[in-house]
Amino acid sequence: MLSTLIWLPIFGAALISLVPMNRSRLAALTIATLNLLWTLSLLWRFDLGTSAMQMQEVLPWLDSLGLTYTLGVDGLSLPLLALNSVLIWIVIYSSSEQIIRPRLFYVLTLLVCGGIAGAFLAQNLLLFVLFYEVELIPLYLMIAIWGGQKRDYAAMKFLIYTAVSGVLILVGFLGLTWLSGSSSFDYNAVSPSNLPLNAQLILLTILLVGFGIKTPLIPLHTWLPDAYVEASPPVAILLGGILAKLGTYGIVRFGLQLFPETWTLVSPGLAIIGVVSVLYGALTAISQTDIKRMVAYSSIGHMGYVLVACAAGTQLSLLGAIGQMVSHGLILALLFYLVGVVEAKVGTRELDQLNGLLNPIRGLPLTSSLLVVGGMASAGIPGLVGFVAEFLVFQGSFSTFPIITLLCIIASGLTAVYFVILLNRTCFGKLDNDTAYYPQVTMREQTPALVLAALILFLGVQPTWLLRWTEPTTNVMVAALTTNHVEQVALNDQPTMSGFQTPTFRN
């Protein structure tokens, strides 16, 4: 069941190395499609009524080490798994066979897919670390082989940072298990509650730094702009869309959920780091002249919202945090994809040289229209998925950290500033007559962007589909936090219903 999500891509990767070079894309796409369908069936079978781990699979592996092959899925991991499957499909679909070594590319992509699914599904700390490390080398290769000019530097930086993050996480997990005297690394067997507070604090800090590198948080972020910008668009989608979510997933799963008592101690600090990330990302993005770098910095800002929401730790804010992870994944993927299209067709990413792409005849009208959608979704315009997540984050965090939440709202205004700069310079303006003979964007090249934009719009209009999976899980997480936040209550006495309904009518 759940193992399929891990092993289908990994065995598929092995299989692809056997098929001929010119069929590799088709084969990879088939596997990604199967994977996506399997994920959808998982959504179908997922029980919305319970907060417990579902569809668990347990296989003894190295019992003497405390390492068991335990998988499970809950409301926190399910949306991220779905995001993973969707984005892997997009990545494979949008990649071209004209790149060098296409077969290797697909093999690595599928390995990453399996690794990420494994990390989200794992119910054992060591197993998590294993899967967490599995995606490191493929991604290093993907940046180093298919990247831009400074790819070696970017790939090495990424490798070192992520390896350090992996080591810190391993240290944290080992320390946690050994100090608490547990004989197993299973999530439900490990609990730091009987440890002294100082030990808990140290362990939590180690883990937070580890996951903070991956997320990334200020000031551990400098691998990000280089890696995102140097990576080819599909790899950037992988990195920003899904990989970054491993960091925030870890913060929720192993920070908030594992250390509920200590969490409230560190949460004010975390919220400050979060809001600094948000402001820093937005401000830095404003002064970039490379649109890809601008989008990369926007990512830092948006992950900051997740941290603020996690720190606030109310039902609403956690829901918003998980929604923000998914929405950020979709929006960032769309933006990176479109930036890739623009770069491929126009030949530059420089704001000073781009102009007038909205021109209906000689420009890239559909691509730039979708760029408007992506940018506005990222800036949090309602009707698109970014708003729903950000709004829940704001509303949820306001009761705990009012000032910080207000600063976050200001930062979302700054987000609008750099996206308006981006759109004004690229889409608006006058097309240069001498250079503007751009190749057509084919339908096949439009499809990924259209799919992503449709998802962004659908989840923005019907956010229930984004949030319904998560709610039971976040409710339990909040209940476990020892704080006594004053929950915000909407006192409406309207009948509670969900999904599409007929309106009720009253005088």
Place this chain on the structure above:
Amino acid sequence: MDQILLESIWLVPCYALAGAVLSALWFPSITRLTGPRPAGYLNLLMTFLSFLHGLLVLPMVWNQPAKQLFFPWLQVANLDLTLPIEISALTVAATVVITGLNLLAQVYAIGYLEMDWGWARFFSLLALFEAGMCALVLCNSLFFSYIVLEILTLGTYLLVGFWFNQSLVVTGARDAFLTKRVGDLFLLMGVVALLPLAGTWNFTELAAWAQTAEVDPTVMTLVGLALIAGPMGKCAQFPLHLWLDEAMEGPLPSTILRNSVVVATGAWVLIRLAPVLALSSVVMTTLVVIGSISAIGGSLIALAQIDVKRTLSYSVTAYMGLVFIAVGVNQIQAALLLVLTHALAIALLVMSVGAVIWNSTTQDVTQLGGLWSRRPISGLAFIIGAAGLIGLPPLGSFWALLQLADSLWSTQPWLLGLVLLVNGVTAFSLTRVFSLIFGGKAKQMAQRSPEVHWLMILPMMILLGFVVHLPMLLQSFALLPSWVELNKDVALLLLWSSLTGCGIGAVVYLSNAVAKPVQFPLHGLQDLLAHDFYTAKLYRLSIVFSVGLVSQITSWVDRYIVDGIVNLFGIVTIFSGQTLKYSTSGQAQSYVLTIVLGALLVGGLMLWSPQL
């Protein structure tokens, strides 16, 4: 049938939205096959459906208590986001006004944008605005109002940026978006902060809550100030007024809609929020102060503008300022009435000058003149529009201003003076524009300037009819005061101020008594007003500059300090490795020497160490 129509009133915004979505098919793919026109006709049809639907429902809800419809949207973690729709005479009438004006604007646009290739984009955006505004007036929730306002902000950006090839358009679109967005974000802060206090976003429940609420005055003041920031942006009030002026770079048919009803969205939200705002006297005073500054500032700036669209846009700021004052002194009915009369009158004015702009190749009023003989219909429309906008009986705004002035008569006489002044200055300014365009002798640009074709004249005439008959409509809805309770002193004052304004304007600009072109007595004052109190420059020097500077600094810190430390770490590692490799020389002597030195060092340490 009636009941079905009534309960499906929520379809009114949906028609337009469907039109907007369907038009998307035309940009630009189908355009190559059919040309751009079908997209426009489709939207016209959809708008007509909305208009008809609203019109049919209006008699059913007249004098009936308000009904509410509820659409569940999202229920998570004890946050209930249900969309409440209020069906009342007021809301339905508002949709009729909006769809009606949009219908006329669209017909006008078919004529005005005859040669344009971007119909699909333009009409779908107009439809988006119509849908948004109808949704705004129908929805009874602050949260959903915020959503609509924010979407309309995006719509403004795209609509102002319609002719995106021109650099002024691009900056205008940017400024419109960012200014409105600033207001929206403050509104969002207010929305977020209000929920824990009131527990609801439903306007009706908010009003009920405000009756008995006991909130810390400081908190309430802050929340209230945040809440009025959104309307300030939408209504182009000082200091967020800049965008409306720059938005004049957009196509004129969208200006018809923008100057009349889009700016009024802010006023609408403000009016719905009035009970909550009334909780804090500071907020109410702020409303009055902002409204007063905008009213006086806007009407004065309008005097010095030479771009014909801008002369009108600043009057919009001034009138919205009057609405702010009305809400600030709790004259809700006067505010609503003023919004309505202003919408119709200003739409007519914009249509009239639009016709002149369309085939005169200039919109500089100093280049025009003498058009009265050539364009009597446009001229008449301008006169009626101007008369409908200022307090001139029996047309609409007179009654709205009268109601406002009447309430100020006994309580705040200085505000009454202000209203009279604004009315007089606006009368002067409209007379000035009329005289410059239609009066005097024809200048070069106005020599060959015939009346426009019927597609623009027809909507203008229909609207003219409505402006003229608005008092009768109001009378039939019992919205006008009876002769007995009319405060004659105030009415006379109002009339006097209008007539003085018009009279002085006519003397200055129509007669030969004053040398043309007319100069202000103080040259600096003229420059100050012509450049909008140098607001754009002030913003550039303050906010834009500081955000730019801070972002440059952050970017520099990121590149050279944060990343610099990381790279320094790498360089140090590599450098030390590179250096240390020379220590591996392969000479036994040096190894022995190292060992001996090391042993001596350790031995020395052990000897000298006090513990041993």
